[in-house]
Structure formats: C-alpha cells, structure tokens
Amino acid sequence: MPILSIDFLINGLASGAALALLCLGLTLTYMTTRVPNFAHATIAVVGAVVTLLLLDWVYIGLRGGAVYYTLYIVAPILSALIAGLLALTIYIAILRPLSKKGIGIIGLMIATFALDIIINNILTLILHLTPSKYIGKLIGASVKGYGVLVYIPILDVNIYLSRLLLPIIAVILTISLHLYMTRTKFGIAMRASIENPQLAKALGINVDLVYAISWFLSGSLAGLAGSFLAFEFPGINPAIAYLYIVSIFAGSILGGLSSMYGALAGGLVVGVSEVLIPVMIQNIYYTITGSIIDIIRYQKFISLLIIIIVLLVAPQGLAGVSWRNLLARVVRVG
Amino acid sequence: MSLLTVEGLNAGYGKFHILFDISLNIEEKEILAIVGPNGSGKSTLLKAITGIADVYSGRITFKGSDITRLPPHVKARMGLAYLPQTNNVFTNLSVWENLKMAAYTLDESIARDRIEEVLSYYPMLRSRLGFKARSLSGGERQILALAMTLIRKPEIIMLDEPTANLAPIIAKDLLKKIQALREDLGKTIILVEQNAKAALEISDKALLLVSGRIEYSGFASKLLADTELSRKYLGLR
Amino acid sequence: MVELPIILMELANMLVFIIVVLALNLMAGYAGIPNLGMALFVYIGAFAVAGLSVRFAIILVNILNPDFIEMMRVTPPYKYAVGESSILDIILFKVTDPAVNRHLVPELNSIIGDSIPLSIMILTFILASAIALGATLGLIVSFTAVRLREDYLAIVLLAFSEMLVQVFFAQVDWVAGGRYNTWALTPWPQKLSQSLGNLLPSGVKPELFIGLIVAIILAITTLIYTERIANSPMGRVLRAMRDDDLALTSYGRDIAKIRLKVMMVGSSIAALAGVVYVLSVQPVVKATDYTRVTWTFIPWAMMILGGIANNWGVIIGAVIVYIGRKLIEILAPPAFTTILSLIGVEVTGATIDIVKAVTVNILVGVIIILVLYLKPEGIVPEKPSKTLPRKTLNSLIEKFRGSSS
Incomplete structure (x- = not known):
C-alpha cells in the first residue's frame, strides 16, 4: 500500500481549492467590513443547492452527453450569481443598516450567526419539499449522483470531473482576481479602501460601493465552490455547513484574516491537510501494525488544531510572518 | 479681497x-x-x-x-486641500497606485497628464513608482502625500x-x-x-x-x- | 387537555434554559465574551451524568460487591457484549456499548437507589465532575484566544464546540456512546422516590419532581450569584472591559485573567444546567442532540430579546422564546398540513417534524435580527451601573427624604 495514491492527491487538491476560494471570500468581507461572516459556509451550500436543483431539473438521462457537459459551465455560473446576490442582499439589507445604527462587532457577528441558521433551515425545507426526479431524494445520502467520472489513462484512475475542474478554475480565478486588484482602477480603489477608508473617501472613492462589491464577490466565490460540491454528492444536507465553517475559519485564521493571498494559502493548506493527513496517518499505521484504523471521519479535527496552533504561536497568521526576515535567517544559517 | x-x-x-x-x-x-x-x-x-x-x-x-x-x-x-498628519498615503499600494488613487475622480487623460506633472516636479518619486509606499522613508512619504494633494490642483x-x-x-x-x-x-x-x-x-x-x-x-x-x-x-x- | 406531567417537564426544561441564559449573560452580557460554544458546556454536563458517572458508579458498586464486574462476563445479557474483556476494558470501553449500557444503567440505578450513602456519593460526583469539567473546558477553550479580539474568541469557542460535540463525542463511540444512545443515572434514593410517589398526583414521576426541584434551586442560586457578580466591583470591571478597547490594551494581562475566570464560572453553570436537563427532562444522552441550534442559538436569542446584561431581562426573554417555541410546535403541524396539502405536497410525519423545526429556527433567527435592528437593548435594557448597591442607595435616599421632610 503506497503512502499516497494519485487520486487522493487530486481529492486533496480539490478540497484545498474549494477551501481557498471560501477563505478568500470570508477574508475579503472581514477586511472590508470587519464582520466575521458565520453564514459563509451556508452561502456555499446555497450554491450547491442551486446546482443540485438545476441538475435534477434538466437531467435527461444523458449523463456524459454534450448537454450534460454544458451544465459544468452553466451551473457554477448560475450558482455563483445567486449566492453572490444573496451575500450582497445580506450586506445591504441587514448588516449595513445594523452597522449604521451603531451595532458593534458582536451584534453584527450574531446577526450573521442567525442568518446562517435561517438560510440553512430554508435550504433544508426546500430540499425536503422538492421531489427529486431521478435520485430519490435531494437531501441526505442517496445512491447515485450526477457527477461524471473521468478515466485518466496515464494515471490509471477514475476521477470526478468536478474535482479535476475545481483546482483549474481556482487558479484561473486567482490570477484574474489578482490582475483585477492590481491592474484596474476600481481594483486598486478596493485595496485602497480596505487599507484606509477615510483617505479613500477623501479622494472621492465610493467606499460603500467597494464594500458592497466585496460582499458580492465573497458570495459568488462561495457559490462557485459549493456548486462543484453538488456534482459529487447526490444529496446534500445543508447542516454540513455547521462543521464546514470551522474549516473556513481555520484557513482564514491561518491566512491572517488580513490578506487575500494569505487567505488563499491558508485555505489551500487546511483543505489539503484535511484530506491527506488522515490518509497518511492511516497508511503509516497500516505499514507499521498491519491493521487499519478508521480516522478519516475525524478529519475536521485538523481544522481545530490549526486554529489552536496559529492563535497560540502566530495569531497574525501567514500574513503576519515576516517572510523576508525568516528567509534571510534561513539563508544565513544555511 | x-x-x-x-x-x-x-x-x-x-x-x-x-x-x-x-x-x-x-x-x-x-x-x-x-x-x-x-x-x-x-x-x-x-x-x-x-x-x-x-x-x-x-x-x-x-x-x-x-x-x-x-x-x-x-x-x-x-x-481646499487638507493633508492630515498621519495615514495620508496608502502604505500597501505602490507609489504609482497612490498617485492613481489621488486622481481617482479625474478623467483618464487628465489624470495621466497630472501624474506626469507632479512626477516631473518631484523626480524622486519617479524612481520609486513601483515601490510600496510602506517602503518609503518618512520624508519620502510626506512628499508622496504632497504630490497626491497637488494632483487635484488645489488653491x-x-x-x-x-x-x-x-x-x-x-x-x-x-x-x-x-x-x-x-x-x-x-x-x-x-x-x-x-x-x-x-x-x-x-x-x-x-x-x-x-x-x-x-x-x-x-x-x-x-x-x-x-x-x-x-x-x-x-x-x- | 395538556397533562400535568408534561407541564412539569416543560417547566423544568424552561428552567434549564433560564440557567443557560443566565450563564451566557454572565459571559457575553457582562464580560463581553461572545460565547458561541454554549452547546459544548451544556453537553459536558449531560456527559457527566451519563457516560462519566456510569463509570464511577460501576467502580463504586464493584468495590461494595467485588464480583459485580466479574459476573457481567457470564450473565446474560452482558456476556454477549462483554465476552472475555478485562475489567479495565469493561470500565473504559464496554459500559457505553449500547448492548451493555441499556441494561447496566437500570441495574446500577436500582443498586444506587437502595443505598442512601451511595446515592449521595453519586450525586456529589455528578455535580463535582460537571463543575470541574465545565470549568476546565472553559479554561482550555478560551485560553487560545483570550488575549485576542472578541471575534477571534467567538470563532474559537464555536470551533471547539462543533469539533468536540459533533465530531469527537459524536463519533468516538467508547467515550460517551458516540453514535449510540447512553442512559443517565438517576441518583435518587428509592425511599425518597417512594414517599414522594405517594404524595404526588398520579402520573407525575418522582424523578421528574425531584429534577424540577433541583432545577428551581439551581436557577434561583444562579440568579442570585450572577446578580451579585454583576453588582460587585468585579461586575463594574467586567462592563468597563466590555465597553472599552483601550482598557483592554492597557490592562491586557489582568483582563485576560478576568476573562478566564468568567469563562470558568459561566461554563460550570452551563454544565450544571446540562446535568439538570438530563436528570429532569431527557435521560437519554446522545452528543448529536446537543446542537448549536438548540443550546447556543436559542439561548442567544433569549438573551438578546430580553436585554443583554440584565439578568431579569434575559429571564423574561427565555420565558417568551421558550413558550413561543412550544406554541409554534403545537400550532404549526395542523397549519402546515393544510398548507402543504393545498400546494399538493404529500404530508408525512417526517415532513411535519422538519417543517416544525425549520419554522421555529427561522423565526428565532428573525427575532434576533429584528431585535438588533429595532431595539438592540432588548425588552429590559441594561441598568446603569451604580457605585453603591441599590439597597444601600435606596435606604440612603429614604434617610435623606426622612430628614428633609
């Protein structure tokens, strides 16, 4: 038994890519409006549910057909759009008015906590009451899903197409977001508003618009990540968001909650570790003792450990570490 | 008067x-x-x-x-331009980006001309265009802040x-x-x-x-x- | 007509929520610690009555009757599940095995019930372990983020709660039953139950009655205790630290200490509430039942509605939310059956259960947001801090009035 197989690596990468996008969104709204959004994972599930409903609606037994493949483009875009609009609505209709009334950070946080539970329950209701055409029921585990498995001859593995696509899309998104933030006037204005809203306002930048856009972006990134989840799992239980939010916070805290690149790195590290570390431990245990321990269901513990370690050792996260000094020291020692 | x-x-x-x-x-x-x-x-x-x-x-x-x-x-x-004592530049933005933000409300072509004008007035900044404002010295930062103010041609x-x-x-x-x-x-x-x-x-x-x-x-x-x-x-x- | 036992049980359940909300108010309202991990502390109290005290009881019983565990190996129904396991194995791993636990707990209960000293020891152990576990967990959990901003503290508390309850306790079967139910001990002497049984109206179980009494005592004690803290010099320090970030930075170290202290006290109170809940309302303990929705979200709604940092306010909030929730649960099913059948959805028992829970959760969430928007100080706003206790102040005022007239 090898320590790691190629499909586990791809799974890890997909999980890391999804989490990177989610951490990026959470960090973005935290940097602009200073609210830790406890509803972020549920917004991702909104994306998943939109895709699931779409798949269930148009699926016509053509798994793998041309019509079906176009869904891999249409569904994520639609999910991202709807989740983005939802996040925007949350900000404009609830958080901004609350903040204008002078509600402090704890109050805003509790508002997102309440929104999380409201949206999650609405999703549960929708999934329960919508009869599924093909997969029995839309909530919880059902036997067959809508995902397409792709056979990769060189590696001799079958992989869900969505898992292959997700990391690629995450990379494309990261690059385009980077270009947007550094090359366009409005992108630069966003960074300016994040750093110094007073000065930005004085220079005529519409800071309110920047905040609104950050919520829309944050929501659509979450919706996109969630959409790919729906291709893999036939039935979705919205309650997974209650655990998943911990991983998102872990990645964001590791990233430092103060830099977009930190968030991407933090999410990637947490997502990959959650998949690979339990498998590695399992394999090492197997090679030593010859028996199997079932620890994969505890994988989410890694997130908690990461939160604890980061907060105790370097509460500023990756973004707070002075990489140049560290590198200089390493080079000097080397 | x-x-x-x-x-x-x-x-x-x-x-x-x-x-x-x-x-x-x-x-x-x-x-x-x-x-x-x-x-x-x-x-x-x-x-x-x-x-x-x-x-x-x-x-x-x-x-x-x-x-x-x-x-x-x-x-x-x-x-009427007001230059606060601190936090008067965006430290995470490059010098060029700071100037661009100072010209945020101006038309693209006017903005380019104005930036060019202040750069020739303060040539020191031209050599720092790509640097983050964070890396400038205190004096250089104040000059950047002055330059940002000048872009909007205040009286x-x-x-x-x-x-x-x-x-x-x-x-x-x-x-x-x-x-x-x-x-x-x-x-x-x-x-x-x-x-x-x-x-x-x-x-x-x-x-x-x-x-x-x-x-x-x-x-x-x-x-x-x-x-x-x-x-x-x-x-x- | 609703029967008396049901009313009493609902009353006990409401008291449990009142205790939880008072504990939450101490942490979040007075000290500004946004505890989003209340579910963990309530659960840990439930664990003290179930998984943990069963082990203590079996050891005690084995000391009094040295063959007790030995006999489990050969007597049905235990022998099928226990087999050749060692004594340590049985105590550590087998007592929570559903095949064992189901039979063992009633048997232990009857042994405990027969002996007054034994039941006192078990009761003491339950209370002490709940307090100790609550305080220790409160300390460990908040230690990571106690020096950081409140939002980090909230994230850490939520993360710990979700991970420990929904992953660790819910998945590791041997510690606390995991995916299976475990039964709680009832540490009351038989004689007490019997004599009570003759006095109580028919249908009311003595255990429920005793549980209710315990709930009342604990609720009143908690109220007096938190009121005293709130009106003490420490209460003023807590509020100052909650309202002023500058104080936090200039007195950083002391404030971390105070926060830890409040976390320990608040968490042990919440754990005691968990004990009362199990003893009076729900003797079957399963980690996955202790969700953040029931034990974190609903207490928060109660506190925000009633009025943060006002003990009487949060009690009123708890009563309103609790009764409102019950009313919805009673009224929603018939209403929804009608609506659902009108839109042509097949109505099953499972659907109605889900609709019921979903309605309650959504409404509670809406209440939180509406209160924050319309009346952030809640129904009963926070009292302005007085330098002197109210009683002294009132007597002084009386004195002045008396002398002037």
Missing part, C-alpha cells in the same frame, strides 16, 4: 469646545503658520476649516462665498504637522519644498507646525494659538522677533 477668511469661529468635537472666537485671513500666494503649544487647538482649526470638526458659530469664506457648512469633499473639489494647501517624526535635516528640506510650492506653483499654504522657528522662517503670516484662543496674529517675522511671546509659548531662545 482675501482668498480665505475666518471670522469669530467657535469649534470643537461634539461637547468638547476647543476653539474660541478665532479670526484669520489669508491672501493669495501667502504662507500662514499656525503655531502654539501642544493641545492649543492648531490641528482642530485646520479640521474646522476642512469641515471635519464641528463648527458651532462663525463664518468661513473662500473667494467671497460662505463655505462654513459645506461637507469636506465639496470643499476639496473647490480647491490652498493645509498641512497638519508635516515634519512630525522626521529627522531635523529632512524636516528642513521638506519645509523648503513646501515653501517652493508657493514660489514655483503659486499655491497658498496654511501650515500647522510643532517646530515653530523653522515654520515661521518660511512663512509670511503667523497665528499663535494658546488654549484655543488667538494670542498673536500678524507677520511671522514679528512673532519671531518678539522675545517674550516666543519664549513663553514657543520655547525659542
């Missing part, structure tokens, strides 16, 4: 009344230094003129029209302790550059300074504030020569 006049100004923050019955006027292309001990309300006076602090009573006129109650961004558009530039936290030589150089703004570009300048002597040396007029009230208003050179006032309040000689 004076470019900017302030008459009987009472101002502060909410319940905290800081300035009492302040009057001043400044003509075109003049430099006015506002000096005085710590906590005498120098910065508050600039903020009251800009519209950040609360004005309880009094009148501020700019080119003859009453601007007392106008919001800060309208005053900025009219040509009056109000500076709040630009030389605070700068080494003496650099501070002196910066004051020279501020003086040059009048000489080269014909700007009118109001300068709040902790370093009274250096500020008075480059100024035409001076205002000595003590506990929110005017103690002296007149020629800068006269205040410098007044041994009693300058010893008592400015710590000179």
Whole structure:
C-alpha cells in the first residue's frame, strides 16, 4: 500500500481549492467590513443547492452527453450569481443598516450567526419539499449522483470531473482576481479602501460601493465552490455547513484574516491537510501494525488544531510572518 | 479681497469646545503658520476649516462665498486641500497606485497628464513608482502625500504637522519644498507646525494659538522677533 | 387537555434554559465574551451524568460487591457484549456499548437507589465532575484566544464546540456512546422516590419532581450569584472591559485573567444546567442532540430579546422564546398540513417534524435580527451601573427624604 495514491492527491487538491476560494471570500468581507461572516459556509451550500436543483431539473438521462457537459459551465455560473446576490442582499439589507445604527462587532457577528441558521433551515425545507426526479431524494445520502467520472489513462484512475475542474478554475480565478486588484482602477480603489477608508473617501472613492462589491464577490466565490460540491454528492444536507465553517475559519485564521493571498494559502493548506493527513496517518499505521484504523471521519479535527496552533504561536497568521526576515535567517544559517 | 477668511469661529468635537472666537485671513500666494503649544487647538482649526470638526458659530469664506457648512469633499473639489498628519498615503499600494488613487475622480487623460506633472516636479518619486509606499522613508512619504494633494490642483494647501517624526535635516528640506510650492506653483499654504522657528522662517503670516484662543496674529517675522511671546509659548531662545 | 406531567417537564426544561441564559449573560452580557460554544458546556454536563458517572458508579458498586464486574462476563445479557474483556476494558470501553449500557444503567440505578450513602456519593460526583469539567473546558477553550479580539474568541469557542460535540463525542463511540444512545443515572434514593410517589398526583414521576426541584434551586442560586457578580466591583470591571478597547490594551494581562475566570464560572453553570436537563427532562444522552441550534442559538436569542446584561431581562426573554417555541410546535403541524396539502405536497410525519423545526429556527433567527435592528437593548435594557448597591442607595435616599421632610 503506497503512502499516497494519485487520486487522493487530486481529492486533496480539490478540497484545498474549494477551501481557498471560501477563505478568500470570508477574508475579503472581514477586511472590508470587519464582520466575521458565520453564514459563509451556508452561502456555499446555497450554491450547491442551486446546482443540485438545476441538475435534477434538466437531467435527461444523458449523463456524459454534450448537454450534460454544458451544465459544468452553466451551473457554477448560475450558482455563483445567486449566492453572490444573496451575500450582497445580506450586506445591504441587514448588516449595513445594523452597522449604521451603531451595532458593534458582536451584534453584527450574531446577526450573521442567525442568518446562517435561517438560510440553512430554508435550504433544508426546500430540499425536503422538492421531489427529486431521478435520485430519490435531494437531501441526505442517496445512491447515485450526477457527477461524471473521468478515466485518466496515464494515471490509471477514475476521477470526478468536478474535482479535476475545481483546482483549474481556482487558479484561473486567482490570477484574474489578482490582475483585477492590481491592474484596474476600481481594483486598486478596493485595496485602497480596505487599507484606509477615510483617505479613500477623501479622494472621492465610493467606499460603500467597494464594500458592497466585496460582499458580492465573497458570495459568488462561495457559490462557485459549493456548486462543484453538488456534482459529487447526490444529496446534500445543508447542516454540513455547521462543521464546514470551522474549516473556513481555520484557513482564514491561518491566512491572517488580513490578506487575500494569505487567505488563499491558508485555505489551500487546511483543505489539503484535511484530506491527506488522515490518509497518511492511516497508511503509516497500516505499514507499521498491519491493521487499519478508521480516522478519516475525524478529519475536521485538523481544522481545530490549526486554529489552536496559529492563535497560540502566530495569531497574525501567514500574513503576519515576516517572510523576508525568516528567509534571510534561513539563508544565513544555511 | 482675501482668498480665505475666518471670522469669530467657535469649534470643537461634539461637547468638547476647543476653539474660541478665532479670526484669520489669508491672501493669495501667502504662507500662514499656525503655531502654539501642544493641545492649543492648531490641528482642530485646520479640521474646522476642512469641515471635519464641528463648527458651532462663525463664518468661513473662500473667494467671497460662505463655505462654513459645506461637507469636506465639496470643499476639496473647490480647491481646499487638507493633508492630515498621519495615514495620508496608502502604505500597501505602490507609489504609482497612490498617485492613481489621488486622481481617482479625474478623467483618464487628465489624470495621466497630472501624474506626469507632479512626477516631473518631484523626480524622486519617479524612481520609486513601483515601490510600496510602506517602503518609503518618512520624508519620502510626506512628499508622496504632497504630490497626491497637488494632483487635484488645489488653491490652498493645509498641512497638519508635516515634519512630525522626521529627522531635523529632512524636516528642513521638506519645509523648503513646501515653501517652493508657493514660489514655483503659486499655491497658498496654511501650515500647522510643532517646530515653530523653522515654520515661521518660511512663512509670511503667523497665528499663535494658546488654549484655543488667538494670542498673536500678524507677520511671522514679528512673532519671531518678539522675545517674550516666543519664549513663553514657543520655547525659542 | 395538556397533562400535568408534561407541564412539569416543560417547566423544568424552561428552567434549564433560564440557567443557560443566565450563564451566557454572565459571559457575553457582562464580560463581553461572545460565547458561541454554549452547546459544548451544556453537553459536558449531560456527559457527566451519563457516560462519566456510569463509570464511577460501576467502580463504586464493584468495590461494595467485588464480583459485580466479574459476573457481567457470564450473565446474560452482558456476556454477549462483554465476552472475555478485562475489567479495565469493561470500565473504559464496554459500559457505553449500547448492548451493555441499556441494561447496566437500570441495574446500577436500582443498586444506587437502595443505598442512601451511595446515592449521595453519586450525586456529589455528578455535580463535582460537571463543575470541574465545565470549568476546565472553559479554561482550555478560551485560553487560545483570550488575549485576542472578541471575534477571534467567538470563532474559537464555536470551533471547539462543533469539533468536540459533533465530531469527537459524536463519533468516538467508547467515550460517551458516540453514535449510540447512553442512559443517565438517576441518583435518587428509592425511599425518597417512594414517599414522594405517594404524595404526588398520579402520573407525575418522582424523578421528574425531584429534577424540577433541583432545577428551581439551581436557577434561583444562579440568579442570585450572577446578580451579585454583576453588582460587585468585579461586575463594574467586567462592563468597563466590555465597553472599552483601550482598557483592554492597557490592562491586557489582568483582563485576560478576568476573562478566564468568567469563562470558568459561566461554563460550570452551563454544565450544571446540562446535568439538570438530563436528570429532569431527557435521560437519554446522545452528543448529536446537543446542537448549536438548540443550546447556543436559542439561548442567544433569549438573551438578546430580553436585554443583554440584565439578568431579569434575559429571564423574561427565555420565558417568551421558550413558550413561543412550544406554541409554534403545537400550532404549526395542523397549519402546515393544510398548507402543504393545498400546494399538493404529500404530508408525512417526517415532513411535519422538519417543517416544525425549520419554522421555529427561522423565526428565532428573525427575532434576533429584528431585535438588533429595532431595539438592540432588548425588552429590559441594561441598568446603569451604580457605585453603591441599590439597597444601600435606596435606604440612603429614604434617610435623606426622612430628614428633609
């Protein structure tokens, strides 16, 4: 038994890519409006549910057909759009008015906590009451899903197409977001508003618009990540968001909650570790003792450990570490 | 007619009344230094003129029209630039991006020309265009802040302790550059300074504030020569 | 007609929520610690009555009757599940095995019930372990983020709660039953139950009655205790630290200590509430039942509605939310059956259960947001802090009035 197989690596990468996008969104709204959004994972599930409903609606037994493949483009875009609009609505209709009334950070946080539970329950209701055409029921585990498995001859593995696509899309998104933030006037204005809203306002930048856009972006990134989840799992239980939010916070805290690149790195590290570390431990245990321990269901513990370690050792996260000094020291020692 | 006049100004923050019955006027292309001990309300006076602090009573006129109650961004558009003491540049943005943000509301082609203009006025910045403002020295940062202000071609530039936290030589150089703004570009300048002597040396007029009230208003050179006032309040000689 | 036992049980359940909300108010309302991990502390109290005290009881019983565990190996129904396991194995791993636990707990209960000293020891152990576990967990959990901003503290508390309850306790079967139910001990002497049984109206179980009494005592004690803290010099320090970030930075170290202390106290109170809940309302303990929705979200709604940092306010909030929730649960099913059948959805028992829960959760969430928007200070706003206790102040005022007239 090898320590790691190629499909586990791809799974890890997909999980890391999804989490990177989610951490990026959470960090973005935290940097602009200073609210830790406890509803972020549920917004991702909104994306998943939109895709699931779409798949269930148009699926016509053509798994793998041309019509079906176009869904891999249409569904994520639609999910991202709807989740983005939802996040925007949350900000404009609830958080901004609350903040204008002078509600402090704890109050805003509790508002997102309440929104999380409201949206999650609405999703549960929708999934329960919508009869599924093909997969029995839309909530919880059902036997067959809508995902397409792709056979990769060189590696001799079958992989869900969505898992292959997700990391690629995450990379494309990261690059385009980077270009947007550094090359366009409005992108630069966003960074300016994040750093110094007073000065930005004085220079005529519409800071309110920047905040609104950050919520829309944050929501659509979450919706996109969630959409790919729906291709893999036939039935979705919205309650997974209650655990998943911990991983998102872990990645964001590791990233430092103060830099977009930190968030991407933090999410990637947490997502990959959650998949690979339990498998590695399992394999090492197997090679030593010859028996199997079932620890994969505890994988989410890694997130908690990461939160604890980061907060105790370097509460500023990756973004707070002075990489140049560290590198200089390493080079000097080397 | 004076470019900017302030008459009987009472101002502060909410319940905290800081300035009492302040009057001043400044003509075109003049430099006015506002000096005085710590906590005498120098910065508050600039903020009251800009519209950040609360004005309880009094009148501020700019080119003859009453601007007392106008919001800060309208005053900025009219040509009154205010340069705060700290956080006056975006440290995470490059020098070029900072200049671009300063020209945010201008048309693309005008913005390009204006940036080009300030870059040729402050060639030092051209060599730093790609650097993050964070990596600039204190003096360079103040020059960047000045450049950002100049992009919008203000008539009056109000500076709040630009030389605070700068080494003496650099501070002196910066004051020279501020003086040059009048000489080269014909700007009118109001300068709040902790370093009274250096500020008075480059100024035409001076205002000595003590506990929110005017103690002296007149020629800068006269205040410098007044041994009693300058010893008592400015710590000179 | 609703029967008396049901009313009494609902009353006990409401008291449990009142205790939880008072504990939450101490942490979040007075000290500004946004505890989003309340579920963990309530659960840990439930664990003290179930998984943990069963082990203590079996050891005690084995000391009194040295063959007790030995006999489990050969007597049905235990022998099928226990087999050749060692004594340590049985105590550590087998007592929570559903095949064992189901039979063992009633048997232990009857042994405990027969002996007054034994039941006192078990009761003491339950209370002491709940307090100790609550305080220790409160300390460990908040230690990571106690020096950081409140939002980090909230994230850490939520993360710990979700991970420990929904992953660790819910998945590791041997510790506390994991995916299976475990039964709680009832540490009451038989004699007490019997004599009570003759006095009580028919249908009311003595255990429920005793549980209710315990709930009342604990609720009153908690109220007096938190009121005293709130009006003490420490209460003023807590509020100052909650309202002023500057104080936090200039007295950083002391404030971390105070926060830890409040976390320990608040968490042990919440754990005691968990004990009362199990003893009076729900003797079957399963980690997955202790969700953040029931034990974190609903207490928060109660506190916000009633009025943060006002003990009487949060009690009123708890009563309103609790009764409102019950009313919805009673009224929603018939209403929804009608609506659902009108839109042509097939109505099953499972659907109705889900609709019921979903309605309650959504409404509670809406209440939180509406209160924050319309009346952030809640129904009963926070009292302004007085330098002197109210009683002294009132007597002083009386004195002055008396002397002037």
